[in-house]
Amino acid sequence: xxxxxxxxxxxxxxxxxxxxxxxxxxxxxxxxxxxxxxxxxxxxxxxxxxxxxxxxxxxxxxxxxxxxxxxxxxxxxxxxxxxxxxxxxxxxxxxxxxxxxxxxxxxxxxxxxxxxxxxxxxxxxxxxxxxxxxxxxxxxxxxxxxxxxxxxxxxxxxxxxxxxxxxxxxxxxxxxxxxxxxxxxxxxxxxxxxxxxxxxxxxxxxxxxxxxxxxxxxxxxxxxxxxxxxxxxxxxxxxxxxxxxxxxxxxxxxxxxxxxxxxxxxxxxxxxxxxxxxxxxxxxxxxxxxxxxxxxxxxxxxxxxxxxxxxxxxxxxxxxxxxxxxxxxxxxxxxxxxxxxxxxxxxxxxxxxxxxxxxxxxxxxxxxxxxxxxxxxxxxxxxxxxxxxxxxxxxxxxxxxxxxxxxxxxxxxxxxxxxxxxxxxxxxxxxxxxxxxxxxxxxxxxxxxxxxxxxxxxxxxxxxxxxxxxxxxxxxxxxxxxxxxxxxxxxxxxxxxxxxxxxxxxxxxxxxxxxxxxxxxxxxxxxxxxxxxxxxxxxxxxxxxxxxxxxxxxxxxxxxxxxxxxxxxxxxxxxxxxxxxxxxxxxxxxxxxxxxxxxxxxxxxxxxxxxxxxxxxxxxxxxxxxxxxxxxxxxxx
Numbered sequence: 278x279x280x281x282x283x284x285x286x287x288x289x290x291x292x293x294x295x296x297x298x299x300x301x302x303x304x305x306x307x308x309x310x311x312x313x314x315x316x317x318x319x320x321x322x323x324x325x326x327x328x329x330x331x332x333x334x335x336x337x338x339x340x341x342x343x344x345x346x347x348x349x350x351x352x353x354x355x356x357x358x359x360x361x362x363x364x365x366x367x368x369x370x371x372x373x374x375x376x377x378x379x380x381x382x383x384x385x386x387x388x389x390x391x392x393x394x395x396x397x398x399x400x401x402x403x404x405x406x407x408x409x410x411x412x413x414x415x416x417x418x419x420x421x422x423x424x425x426x427x428x429x430x431x432x433x434x435x436x437x438x439x440x441x442x443x444x445x446x447x448x449x450x451x452x453x454x455x456x457x458x459x460x461x462x463x464x465x466x467x468x469x470x471x472x473x474x475x476x477x478x479x480x481x482x483x484x485x486x487x488x489x490x491x492x493x494x495x496x497x498x499x500x501x502x503x504x505x506x507x508x509x510x511x512x513x514x515x516x517x518x519x520x521x522x523x524x525x526x527x528x529x530x531x532x533x534x535x536x537x538x539x540x541x542x543x544x545x546x547x548x549x550x551x552x553x554x555x556x557x558x559x560x561x562x563x564x565x566x567x568x569x570x571x572x573x574x575x576x577x578x579x580x581x582x583x584x585x586x587x588x589x590x591x592x593x594x595x596x597x598x599x600x601x602x603x604x605x606x607x608x609x610x611x612x613x614x615x616x617x618x619x620x621x622x623x624x625x626x627x628x629x630x631x632x633x634x635x636x637x638x639x640x641x642x643x644x645x646x647x648x649x650x651x652x653x654x655x656x657x658x659x660x661x662x663x664x665x666x667x668x669x670x671x672x673x674x675x676x677x678x679x680x681x682x683x684x685x686x687x688x689x690x691x692x693x694x695x696x697x698x699x700x701x702x703x704x705x706x707x708x709x710x711x712x713x714x715x716x717x718x719x720x721x722x723x724x725x726x727x728x729x730x731x732x733x734x735x736x737x738x739x740x741x742x743x744x745x746x747x748x749x750x751x752x753x754x755x756x757x758x759x760x761x762x763x764x765x766x767x768x769x770x771x772x773x774x775x776x777x778x779x780x781x782x783x784x785x786x787x788x789x790x791x792x793x794x795x796x797x798x799x800x801x802x803x804x805x806x807x808x809x810x811x812x813x814x815x816x817x818x819x820x821x822x823x824x825x826x827x828x829x830x831x832x833x834x835x836x837x838x839x840x841x842x843x844x845x846x847x848x849x850x851x852x853x854x855x856x857x858x859x860x861x862x863x864x865x866x867x868x869x870x871x872x873x874x875x876x877x878x879x880x881x882x883x884x885x886x887x888x889x890x891x892x893x894x895x896x897x898x899x900x901x902x903x904x905x906x907x908x909x910x911x912x913x914x
């Protein structure tokens with residue numbers, strides 16, 4: 278396996294423009310000859326499908342939801358970054374680039390990040406033209422607010438519904454192409470394998486989730502935009518249906534998996550309330566613009582928050598990080614919250630929570646302004662907890678959220694399998710070891726609207742395409758392997774549900790490979806995961822049949838992939854013997870508890886090659902070179 282990032286030569290600010298000119302094009306008439314398979318209809322997948330169909334390609338679009346607009350991108354609340362500098366507060370493309378590189382703790386590829394910052398300004402114009410209802414100032418100009426890791430206001434938002442409104446914009450662009458006949462939509466359809474023909478990605482095997490029927494689709498290229506894998510921890514802010522299956526099965530077919538240990542913990546989640554939960558609920562990071570985070574100064578102080586006077590409160594983020602305060606980056610804010618809770622100063626029934634207090638902002642601006650600014654966030658919190666956060670502070674605690682790791686891609690977003698492109702959260706490319714808030718929507722739309730139309734064209738124009746019929750031997754072999762796997766899941770007839778195994782794995786991963794990791798904890802996880810996997814394949818109970826709607830069966834397949842993928846994640850975390858961003862090895866921290874990087878040994882992208890179930894994967898390294906931003910101590914103080 279060779280890792281060729283294909284980063285263009287020349288000055289950083291000119292790389293993308295030069296590369297766009299040098300890439301080969303497909304003329305409009307020839308575009309109609311190509312069929313592109315797009316898996317996933319979140320922001321990256323929907324924008325890619327709509328853009329490619331608009332250009333004239335024939336697009337087959339797949340999602341396991343009943344509608345493209347139910348993709349998990351809809352859950353994003355806070356906003357989308359762009360270096361427009363509407364506030365005239367010193368923002369620029371270079372500053373967004375710098376903040377992103379620094380926020381990722383110098384573990385991302387410079388060229389990709391600079392391109393993302395450049396494209397960010399175009400995304401807003403595209404979305405406004407689509408009718409996305411961004412919040413506006415009194416004079417009509419688009420409004421901005423701040424997010425973690427930035428000292429400028431560059432985040433555009435739609436109150437508490439930014440992801441939903443952006444997805445609706447991309448969805449209506451898809452609908453236009455569905456009506457025109459250039460997008461053929463396949464809802465309730467799950468990808469179960471990737472078909473590689475003569476070394477190139479040429480198709481997928483899918484299961485119709487209603488009828489249970491297996492079917493193969495052939496195309497000239499495959500685009501995966503299937504999101505992240507934080508549900509490996511069972512409880513996360515992601516929907517229960519989110520999974521690693523599509524990406525992991527591509528990995529098993531030869532696509533390198535990069536930086537799987539970079540898993541982000543979000544600081545503003547509603548705390549766990551009991552064993553009944555199958556997911557956690559996120560409170561948008563945007564709330565940290567007006568909310569102040571604090572805990573009692575003394576351990577064991579159980580007074581109601583409104584009875585604790587100012588002198589008995591510790592606004593610990595403002596104390597530790599005065600330059601950024603409550604808008605410290607997510608990884609740093611999360612570890613700080615865990616630290617005060619470990620000291621016995623946490624709040625709530627189980628002591629695993631901190632306060633997010635809006636009293637000062639309400640006194641300054643008035644309750645109606647705060648209520649209007651954050652839309653449905655306050656009512657949502659009240660429905661879940663029974664508490665009014667406008668009358669008493671919210672209780673929040675960190676939880677698994679976004680995953681910076683994903684399939685390895687080059688500058689053109691192509692994986693190590695030619696013809697397999699990976700977009701959005703499913704790839705590793707832009708965020709390094711920690712993603713700044715409001716950058717996920719930015720990356721997904723940049724990849725789909727503005728990058729893949731160029732890079733896919735270059736691939737198609739440079740590659741001699743040969744027929745790959747679905748009745749060919751490669752497709753038949755993949756179908757047979759998928760069918761055998763399904764039959765095996767149904768034949769076990771054990772006594773435990775897939776959910777019980779998922780919960781067991783998730784607890785192990787959270788305890789041993791969660792917010793803090795160590796050599797000892799990771800080796801413990803690697804020792805216990807195979808035992809859980811062995812019991813799964815001997816004691817799983819899947820009711821129902823293959824040829825019908827069977828949610829137990831589809832869930833079991835996803836848990837089976839997590840039971841293999843979890844080992845890969847732990848191998849990566851064990852190899853990276855340093856602390857950086859969201860990857861915090863307790864052996865490597867400064868005297869005041871901050872992450873301690875090792876740039877001399879670990880300034881690389883970890884790209885893993887599959888060798889078999891239960892076997893150690895092979896590590897390949899893409900060394901990171903920094904021309905414009907030189908690694909330094911990542912300080913937000």
